[in-house]
Amino acid sequence: MSIQRTYTTVIERLRDAGLRPTRQRKELGKLLFDGPDRHVTAEALHSEAAASGIRVSLATVYNTLNQFTDAGLLREIVVDGDRAYFDTNVSNHHHFYHVDSGALQDIDGTNVVVSNLPEAPHGATVERIDVVVRVSGARQ
Amino acid sequence: MSIQRTYTTVIERLRDAGLRPTRQRKELGKLLFDGPDRHVTAEALHSEAAASGIRVSLATVYNTLNQFTDAGLLREIVVDGDRAYFDTNVSNHHHFYHVDSGALQDIDGTNVVVSNLPEAPHGATVERIDVVVRVSGARQ
């Protein structure tokens, strides 16, 4: 029952995004969107899927993460050149980045204000302002 | 004369950083630190060196950029998972990032304030706060 309901929700999300609800997209979507917000890498999601008994190739995990991002279901975070992080929280927010562990932690963006920024270069449109607070020395 | 003076400056910088003033480090240092602040990638600096008649391998360019960064002579900027950018401006500042062209532009950091950030996670030390304003649609 609850599985059915959840699945329906994911299917709707996919349909709204113009993505066919394939088995892989539904199952990965369920992992990603069922439960609290999270940050994943492609490898981590692939391992998690495998551990949950979901059969999906790494290429499909990459494709799916990119498609979800293009559709606005995920947001890509750049904090480290080594790997791409995807965030299920697509609302206005920023991040703590633990440089030692690679862990990310959300900072709610509703109260954060970046003031005294100069105007955007002539002709340019601001797409997004990312604030990354790099911290070290704490676990998680 | 002026060349000699410049070289001396680079040599001092290298010595202060605990780096032996090898031919490659002096020449790359001259390209990087002579003149206004700039943003480079390893490939771009390697090409520029070649164009200036400087014989240096790509591996050495990478090594040198990393050593300069560790020594505080450069700062690494993460805006894009595809390549690493190095900034000769190591003072407090932020960036406009032109997503179309990959170009970076400095934003002086003396007036920029990020307010209402939550406290750093318990036990963590803030290393740095990076603000990246992603813009599109303008050339430059």
Place this chain on the structure above:
DNA sequence: TGACTTTTTAGAATCGTTCTAAAAAGTGTT
């Protein structure tokens, strides 16, 4: 079900970056 389009997949390819281990260069001492 059939006809058609999209998606998935394994494995190859790509590309920025790092590693390796051997040659070259820098340093301090005689």
Place this chain on the structure above:
DNA sequence: AACACTTTTTAGAACGATTCTAAAAAGTCA
């Protein structure tokens, strides 16, 4: 200047995250 010693440079291999390829599988719709 030559020596002994350490560090650096180098070409090319290796690496790792990500994308590409083109063939098989699955989804869609009449």
